[in-house]
Amino acid sequence: MAGAGTRGAVTMHDVAAKAGVSVKTVSNVVNDYPHIRPSTREKVQRAIDELGYRMNLSARNLRQGRTGIIGLALPELSLPYFAELADSVIRAAEERGLTVLIEQTSADRQHELDVLTSERRQLTDGLIFSPLALGPDDAAALDVSYPLVVLGERIFGGDWDHVTMNNVDGARAATQHLIDSGRRRIAVIGAHAGETMGSAALRVLGYQTALAANGIPFDPDLVVEGGLWHRATGAACVNGLLDAGIEVDAVFGLNDALALGALHALHARRIDVPGDIAVVGFDNIEDAAYAAPTLTSIAPGREQIAATAIDVLMERIAGSEEPFRRVIADFTLVERESTAV
Structure with missing residues (x-):
């Protein structure tokens, strides 16, 4: 036969x-009964291995009332961190047999609200959502009927799972690294005026905490506001500082795009990095390792964030009624040429 x-x-x-x-x-074995x-x-x-059997995921999902598709809503895919986060989420999802539907909100409040109520939610089993424009007054909008995992810092509390990075301690470590290398006039670029939550506020808090722990007076002139965290913003912040004649011996970009813009501006002015001004960033995007000089940065645990968000969402899709969780990823300081002593 x-x-x-x-x-x-x-x-x-x-x-x-x-x-x-x-x-x-x-069936019980392949469905992990x-x-x-x-x-x-x-x-x-x-027998599965010898025959090369592959489970029909579409049929299984249909029986279970699922699509096998999850949503991922991010603010801006042109920002390197979010592009790399999307890549990490997609790879983690594929390893678990899931497909990812990506949506961009452009950090617009109405777009973020629309994502939560979109008809596309009927196509997905759950949503991983990274809001930037929503605030505490919008918390009720996250009370949805489908599995939801929130990323970032914009919303605290509430009945949903939350996976985030350690912004305060990461920024404190970046600032402490500069202080340990002898820097005292440390500028921080990309601050958002009036912000009390979110990455900018938390990272500035970490910066201030490190200064205070080392007895270095806080100088508001060294905190430079910036809008969107793009390279052009970082260059403009540094040029503004230097044009104003403010003494600076280090720059902490609140993300790597800002820091890369700072490196460009300093290079254009023929200012030696790190000899005259050291530079550190946050996010450890791939470009950081290929900058000239290479950029010291905080690696916030992007792979851990992606894998954790996927696993938590899958548990909710499967019907888990465990208490909602807030997971803070581990970070590391990656030292490179931009802060070398």
Whole structure:
């Protein structure tokens, strides 16, 4: 009799016949049903491997009332951090058999609200959402009927899972690194006036905390406001500082795009980095390793954020009723040439 491989796609019936078990047992194994004897699971898995069986995810999702698609809503894919975060989320999702539908909100409040109520939510089993424009008054909008994981710092509290980075301690570590290298006139670029929550406010707080811990007076002239965290903003912030004659021996860009813009402006003025002014960023995007000089940066745990967000969302999709969680990713300081002593 011809083997299963010559008759087309391998089925559960083929696996069951080879393993000497029922089709229901094979189904329980591939769907990871917990109450199966280890010896039976091993026998079925061996048959799956030998036959090259691949589960029909579409059929399984249909039976379970799922699409196998999750949403990912990000502010701006032209910003390197969000582009790399999207890549990390997609890869983590693919490893778990999921497809990602990406939506860009442009950091616009109405667009962010629309994402939460969009008809596209009928196409997705859950949503990973990184808001920038929503504030505390919008918290009720996150009370949705589908699984939701929030990224970032814009919303605190509430009945949803929240995965974020350690902005305060990361910024404190970046500033402490500059202080340890002998810098005392440390400018921070990209601050947002009046912001009490969000990445800018938290990272400035970390900067101020490091200054205070080292007995360095806080100078408001060294905190430079910036709008969108783009390279052009970073260059403009540094040029404004230097044109005003403010003494600076280090620059902390609140993200790497700002820091890369700062490097460009300093290079254009023929100011030596790090000899005259050291520069550090935040996010550890790929470009940081290829800048000239290479850029010291805080790596905020992007892969951990992506994988955790996917896993938590999958648990909610599967019906988990565990208490909602707030997960803070680990960070590391990646030292490169821009702060070398």
